[in-house]
Amino acid sequence: MDSLTSRFKKILQPSRRHQAVSSADATSSRPSTSKHRSKADDLDFLELASGTDPIVDIVAIHGLDGHREKTWSTKKSILWLRDLLPTDLSNARVLSYGYDADTRSLGCVSTQTMRRHADGFARALARKRKDMPQALVICHNQGLETKCDLRDILTSTHAILFFGTPHSGADTSLLEQVNRVASAYMETTDTILKDLRAHSSELENIQSLYVQASIKIHAIFFSAEYTNGPVTVPYSSAVVAGDPNATAIVLHADQRNLVRFAAKDSHDYQTVLHYLKEHVDNATVEVKKKWEKEHTYRKTANDESTPDEVIVPKPRPPVSRGYIERIHFQSLMTQKLLPDGPVKHQPRCILHGLGGAGKTQLATNWIQENESRFSRVIFVDASSQAQLETDLQRSIRCLGPEYSKAAWKDAVAYLDGKEKGWLLFLDNADSPKLDLRPYLPTSIHGKILITTRNSQCINYAPDGAIAVGGLEENEAVNLLHQTANISPESDADSVKIVKELGMLALAITQAG
Incomplete structure (x- = not known):
């Protein structure tokens, strides 16, 4: 510490001498030729x-x-x-x-x-x-x-x-x-x-x-x-x-x-x-x-859509061509969302974990394999409250012109009352400030899947929470080889790379 102090004093001394000269100039009868520059000027x-x-x-x-x-x-x-x-x-x-x-x-x-x-x-x-x-x-x-x-x-x-x-x-x-x-x-x-x-x-x-x-x-x-x-x-x-x-x-x-x-x-x-x-x-x-979509969003938010306007369901994210099967997680999701026999409470599954762990891809792949078991799959982008409400509103307005004036609250009520066999998929529900409870139907005739980086979302379904971490070593190496289109004789260098990338699916895909 003494050495750091002495080095710092040496660095500081020129600044202090300069400060003293400036003060002397200020009190001198000779006007200063240099204009002092304050922080605010920059x-x-x-x-x-x-x-x-x-x-x-x-x-x-x-x-x-x-x-x-x-x-x-x-x-x-x-x-x-x-x-x-x-x-x-x-x-x-x-x-x-x-x-x-x-x-x-x-x-x-x-x-x-x-x-x-x-x-x-x-x-x-x-x-x-x-x-x-x-x-x-x-x-x-x-x-x-x-x-x-x-x-x-x-x-x-x-x-x-x-x-x-x-x-x-x-x-x-x-x-x-x-x-x-x-x-x-x-x-x-x-x-x-x-x-x-x-x-x-x-x-x-x-x-x-x-x-x-x-x-x-x-x-x-x-x-x-x-x-x-x-x-x-x-x-x-x-x-x-x-x-x-x-x-x-x-x-x-x-x-x-x-x-x-x-x-x-x-x-x-x-x-x-x-x-x-x-x-x-x-x-x-x-x-x-982006501005065309933004204008459409604002038009919808202000309830300016016309009765003749055709609204289609929001598409869910595609499954990556480089997706690696994660059988253990997919089996757990099936247990949470498609339990055997009658249920007393609504089946829910919360996929939570670090960004880039592959939660969205895991959910999308599971939905693709099980879509025939639902009357309808509703995809909602829950990354913000505004987008969440817009997507829920879209989910009911796409059902026909008689719902052209329906709002997001009507969509929740519809799922709670009229429809059965649905799956509601809320993706990227990461904000700790966003309370999802008003947006979640509670009917036992439907199911809810949520992906999130916010561990507090577990409270929406404690029994349905699944922690999604990095890939297993063999999964990570296979993903790297598949993405990079290589087949090395040894996996040693690949193992080092995937470990450096935290075994995260997205980081490995980008590196490949």
């Missing part, structure tokens, strides 16, 4: 490139102890978002967002939590993009998750590029130690740091919300190959397990230089540019489709 949005007839906004957000320009700049002040990217993507407007993420400062530090910073960003972005039709691609460095209930922003967001973001936390002990020493000389805060620790409950909640909100958003997770610096983010934390639209890439840099590129011929710059171009090229068409 907050909010800075336009780095206006673009030529832009079709997309690229928004950069820095992370912990970051700055809207310096985070993205090399030692020679090359800011690739301003100096390199505009000539390669001339049809994009490039913005950089600044917020006070300092954990220590000679002046002041923010008391805002990570979530409040995120809400502030989302609302500022909504104001900046008001009445603008462009699609949105977000470049995101380190630890700010953008979670805010602003549907326009969510609908317009086509892709997010994460650079070393600690989704599952990071080892912040060294930085916290530095801050404890620094507190004797300057203002410090651990408000954000404690939320970034490994196994942080706040990060778990945010990750759960992200998985719900990002179903229609493409994600690229960039991680660092090298582990220099006070905060390092391991590969396992730099990706989000359970994101079906994700790609994971390792860049040849440490955490600090993950977002700094000195020249266009940089291998890492070319890698990032490839994915930016890919998503910018697809953004306009894809976001247009």
Whole structure:
């Protein structure tokens, strides 16, 4: 600790001398030729490139102890978002967002939590993009998750590029130690740091919300190959397990230089540019489709559908061609949902576990094999309350024009009263804030299947809960070989790979 203290004092001394000179200048009769720049001057949005007839906004957000320009700049002040990217993507407007993420400062530090910073960003972005039709691609460095209930922003967001973001936390002990020493000389805060620790409950909640909100958003997770610096983010934390639209890439840099590129011929710059171009090229068409669906949703929510409009049932997710049979789990599901003999209580099955464990695929495959045993299978996306209510409403309106004005509550009542032999499948019921009880019929003439990352959902059917973990070793290896279309002589390397990926079906599929 003494050695850390002495090193920190040496680092701090130039700043203190500079501060003393500034004070002397302030009291001198000679006017100062330099203008003092406050933190507030570097907050909010800075336009780095206006673009030529832009079709997309690229928004950069820095992370912990970051700055809207310096985070993205090399030692020679090359800011690739301003100096390199505009000539390669001339049809994009490039913005950089600044917020006070300092954990220590000679002046002041923010008391805002990570979530409040995120809400502030989302609302500022909504104001900046008001009445603008462009699609949105977000470049995101380190630890700010953008979670805010602003549907326009969510609908317009086509892709997010994460650079070393600690989704599952990071080892912040060294930085916290530095801050404890620094507190004797300057203002410090651990408000954000404690939320970034490994196994942080706040990060778990945010990750759960992200998985719900990002179903229609493409994600690229960039991680660092090298582990220099006070905060390092391991590969396992730099990706989000359970994101079906994700790609994971390792860049040849440490955490600090993950977002700094000195020249266009940089291998890492070319890698990032490839994915930016890919998503910018697809953004306009894809976001247009999302807005068409959003307008339909809003029309339905406002009860503007016409009696002649044909509404079809919501399709369930397809079974992956690379699906690996998990006979043990499928047998348990059959026991829960199709018990022998008469029942006194409604059969329910709750598949719960980590994102990416294969719960949805397990449920979908079981339904496909047993569909003939039900009068109707109703698929509901339970990732948000709004989507849940919309899908339930759709499930009754698709029955005929006489139900064209029916609401979600009517759908629940219909299943409780008129219909028998149905299966209600609620997928991705992950939000800890969403109470499912009003949406669950209780009739013993139907059955309910739920997939969730939220272990509290077990309370909806304690006897029907099934914990879904990673694949068995042989299942994981078979999935890797099948996805990658390989047949190696030895499984040794494959075993190492699947273990590194946590034996999670989705992560293995993406790796293959």
